[in-house]
C-alpha cells in the first residue's frame with residue numbers, strides 16, 4: 001500500500017501496469033472484488049485484458065473492444081460463453 005504523503009524522491013514508474021490497449025477501467029484499488037476477462041479466453045488471439053467491478057461492467061467493455069479491435073459483433077451465444085470466462089481478481 002503506497003501512501004502519497006510519504007515523500008518518495010523518485011516518481012513511481014508505471015511499469016507494473018498491464019499493457020492493455022484500452023484503459024477505460026476506473027479504480028486500481030487493491031483488495032476489491034474486481035472481475036477480469038482475458039480476451040484470449042473469449043477465443044480471440046488477443047492480449048487484451050478487460051477488468052471491471054462487475055460482470056456487467058466487464059461485458060460493457062468487451063462489446064466495444066470486440067467491435068473495434070476484432071471487427072465482429074458479440075452474439076448472445078458469445079456473450080454467454082464469455083461471461084463464463086470472467087474471473088475474480
Ligand SMILES: [Zn+2]
Pocket residue numbers: 039040044046047048065066069070
Ligand atoms: Zn481482443
